[in-house]
Amino acid sequence: MTANRAIVSRMLRKLPVSRPAAVSSRSDGITEVNVDKRDLPDVCRFLGREEQGRLFVVTGSDERDVGGFLSVYYVFAFDRLRHFVAVKADIDENDPTFPSVTPELPAANWYEREMKDLLGLRPIGHPDPRPLILHGDWPEELHPLRKEFPAGLHVPRVKSRETFPVCDGEDITVIPVGPIHAGIIEPGHFRFAAVGETILHLDTRLFYTHRGLEKASEGWPLEKAVAIAERVCGVCALSHATAYCQAVETAAGADIPERAKQLRTLFLEMERIYNHVGDIGNICAGVGFAVGASHGARLKEELLRLNERAAGHRYLRGLVVPGGMRRDADPDALDDVRFTLRRIGRDFREFVDMIAAHGISVDRMRKTGTLSKEHADRLETVGVAARASGRNIDARRDWPYAAYASVRFDVPVFREGDVWARVRVRAEETFQSLSIAEQILDRLTPGEIAVPLPDIPPYRWAMGWTESPRGETVHWLMTGENGTIYRYRIRSATYSNWPAVSWAVRGNIVPDFPLINKSFELCYACCDR
Amino acid sequence: MAGMLGKIISTKTVTEYVTIEQKIRGLFGRSLFIRHVDSGSCNGCDFEISMLLAPQYDIRRFGIDFVASPRHADLLLVTGGITRHLEEAVIRTYRAAAHPKMVVAIGDCACGEGIPGKTYAHHGSAETIVPVFVRVPGCPPRPREILEGIFSAVERYDRLRKGGKPT
DSSP states (O other): OHHHHHHOOOHHHHHHOSOOOEEEEEETTTTTEOOOOGGHHHHHHHHISSSSOOOOOOOOOEEEETEEEEEEEEEEEEEETTTTEEEEEETHHHHHHHHOSTOOOOOGHHHHHHHHHHHOEEETTTTTOOSSSOOOTTTTOTTTTTTOOTTTTTOOOOOOOOOOOOOTTTTTTEEOOOOSSSSSSSEEEEEEETTEEEEEEEEEOOTTTTTOOHHHTTTOTTTTTHHHHSOOOSSTHHHHHHHHHHHHHHHTOOOOHHHHHHHHHHHHHHHHHHHHHHHHHHHHHHHHHHHHHHHHHHHHHHHHHHHHHSSSSTTTTOOOEEEESOOOOOHHHHHHHHHHHHHHHHHHHHHHHHHHTTTHHHHHHHSSSSHHHHHHHTTOOOOHHHHHOOOOOOHHHOOOOTTGGGGGOOOOOOOSSHHHHHHHHHHHHHHHHHHHHHHHHOOOOOOOOOOOOOOOOOSSSEEEEEEEETEEEEEEEEOOOOGGGGEEEOOOOOHHHHHHHHHHTTBBBBBGHHHHHHHOOOHHHHHOO | HHHHHHHHHHSSOOOOOOOOOOOHHHHHOOOOEEEEEESOOSSSHHHHHHHHTTTOOGGGGTTTTEOOGGGGGGGEEEOOOOGGGGGGHHHHHHHOOOSEEEEEESHHHHHTTOSSSSSSBBBBBBBBSSOOEEEESSOHHHHHHHHHHEEEEEEEEHHHHHHSSOO
């Protein structure tokens, strides 16, 4: 640990700042670096490229009530050093601009466009300053996350300034699809430029299910806002809820009881299992393998019923609160979990073998939708999509939370980056999750399931994170007066991974797009909030 | 005739027992076709709807299926509380469906009771945009409850057709 701190200190001494920067070490171990906004691109390039930090989360915040400025935070994660460096810059509302970091770090792209839409902080030099969160018929000068904007304001539509990149050429057809899609699926707009059936380029326009949850949560009491966190998405509900609770617990400086950590781990793995099983079934539907799709759906339904028996809710809502668990699991429920997971595990093994033996399906999946490691790294993808493309990251192993430090598990990584690799990552992870569940059940300690949290002073920021079934999910929180939320930024795994889909589909045929999309299985609601 | 008379005498009621499949066939000619419209949900309700196709529920055995085009639909299942960006799509989908059509609101958000509530980007209810025929609250409602909601819509439509009170 001291060796790491020495490395961090040496790194910070080399920060390429042209104006004085304040470096401070927080009580949660995070190093906060306050820089002049003009130094942002150089500092971020230094930390993100030269020192190989991962861009963990970027958020803007209207802190004029606190210190008189609008602020931006670029948080970098150094996995091997197990250290976070948060770069903060204050921006005057009279000149709400800052130099864009995106030319140096492509992964900052959507974060900066979002800050422009919601806070009016304009990234100068951004290669793609089109509206992102708020579509073109929203007035450009209105910014919902500014404190003076009322959360429920109805804003009339204006003439749309929406544009798409122009793909011109003799044989090029532009195919727009969505937002309403053919199946029972979430809305998003895809615009393909295709030559014959081959995709040249895909532009994705999302945020159709943007509900304004972050703004809606401002002012909510901290102990109640977990209800919003678990409704960002249906199938990542517990991952979001836990990340939120962990952010609050870190802000409070609280350590939750061991039993609570273990129960959280158990149910988080149950969330991963039902998602992976369902997603593999969905991928079978994507190739028209009806038997596979049916078995996947059957097994997923069994797992959802298990969730209800053990936790009271099929999607694991209402389970965690800041401070621990809302309810305990009784011994009968835990036996039920153990035996049902064993039985489903055996069925799942057969299910995976059946797919692997089905030549037509595997042929469809191999070499389809390949995401190269280079693109996965540059876009900072996370989760299943990252590990299928050779990017070896997993928040459970690298930044242990709940009880993950006390269980043994492998993190499967494949190199091919195609649909089949993403299927295999999910299959292997499911077996690992079944093992983690057994380990937790074997050593579950009796005791308290929650601790009361102390009052948290206002304007304190903290982060919580989980590895959701899609990947690393980060909740950044700043507390307000009287134990409420001042600013709440939710960065789901899907937010990081959507840009990668455009690269994975290039050169593939349009009929393979649903399959490739299903192989990423990115929740639109997680991304849009 | 004798059989029916015997039944009436023994049960002391004149009743007609009709299965849901028979009712659907009678009302809609063939199957009940459903178009699902996500108007901005968290996808919990969407996933519960898709579980109706899983073997445990197998909604197709009732003569009910999901269709890609609203023009083929008899019933629209709306999830979510209608976001700003989806308002136009929901209206167009509703208009594209031919009469007779029924809208069933699935989940608390569509029913106007969702936790996210009304924001600058979210109406907070489906009823502000489309006429809702049956409401199925829940967060999310279970597949069985969604199925009951669909059957309720069929029953209600049947009663209306016969000139009775919709209740």
